[in-house]
Amino acid sequence: MVPVDNEGAERDAPLTAEKTRRTVPLPLTVFFVVAALVAGFVLGRPGHPLDTSADAGFLRDMSTHHAQAVDMAMIIYDETDEPRLKAVSYDIARTQQAQIGRMQGWLVQWGLTARGSQPPMTWMAGHDHGGPSGGAPDRMPGLATDEQMRSLADASGTDAEILFLELMIAHHKGGIEMAEAGADLAGDQMVVTLAGGMGTAQQSEIDLMNDMLVERGAEPVDD
Incomplete structure (x- = not known):
């Protein structure tokens, strides 16, 4: 298995309960987190370098x-x-x-x-x-x-x-x-x-x- 830098994982970590309380309903929060993780898997880290970079x-x-x-x-x-x-x-x-x-x-x-x-x-x-x-x-x-x-x-x-x-x-x-x-x-x-x-x-x-x-x-x- 290829080692993976942990910094990206920390940046993509779900929001804590304290941060989500009284802002976005929990079901929507879960949806957004899952969507972000899927996008991160497909596209890589936001703003990631291109193939020809x-x-x-x-x-x-x-x-x-x-x-x-x-x-x-x-x-x-x-x-x-x-x-x-x-x-x-x-x-x-x-x-x-x-x-x-x-x-x-x-x-x-x-x-x-x-x-x-x-x-x-x-x-x-x-x-x-x-x-x-x-x-x-x-x-x-x-x-x-x-x-x-x-x-x-x-x-x-x-x-x-x-x-x-x-x-x-x-x-x-x-x-x-x-x-x-x-x-x-x-x-x-x-x-x-x-x-x-x-x-x-x-x-x-x-x-x-x-x-x-x-x-x-x-x-x-x-x-």
């Missing part, structure tokens, strides 16, 4: 981006015995999986599907991201290729740790680019807040992972 596009594409980070983190979690890297990879997997649930939950609340009618990354068109002629990026920023994912799965020991750190730093940099665009372009304050928090958290993890690269005799990934 930056909000929906960000939630969908960041969910896909996060899913790869979870896969990468669990690969190295199973491979490494180094306690700090094991803790970092587990935290990345746990945090980003939870955020996937949150983002998919909002889409459900809004009555939107997990996949939209537009190609991935369309929502970023026009944002200052370095894409061609101000259009949408050619590919999702920071996403590892299938070959890189296979290399990570096949690697072992320190080589696997270094490759993971390099790939995850690049992945986080792309995630920050998407998060900054989401915070700028989204209209729903929940999405804006989530995107802003993602950027801050991932930059902190980049700094930590660069330190871990140096500890393993590798060069840090430049900005």
Whole structure:
């Protein structure tokens, strides 16, 4: 089951008896409450973002981006015995999986599907991201290729740790680019807040992972 944000449920909660007393007869109150709940189920949260909005596009594409980070983190979690890297990879997997649930939950609340009618990354068109002629990026920023994912799965020991750190730093940099665009372009304050928090958290993890690269005799990934 996809987690659902409780804020919408609280806003849609029935009026209390104290608020309805001496105003609207109880049968009519029940009718209006049921009608509101049905409308909320069909249409989503009042004023919800549209299928083609930056909000929906960000939630969908960041969910896909996060899913790869979870896969990468669990690969190295199973491979490494180094306690700090094991803790970092587990935290990345746990945090980003939870955020996937949150983002998919909002889409459900809004009555939107997990996949939209537009190609991935369309929502970023026009944002200052370095894409061609101000259009949408050619590919999702920071996403590892299938070959890189296979290399990570096949690697072992320190080589696997270094490759993971390099790939995850690049992945986080792309995630920050998407998060900054989401915070700028989204209209729903929940999405804006989530995107802003993602950027801050991932930059902190980049700094930590660069330190871990140096500890393993590798060069840090430049900005």
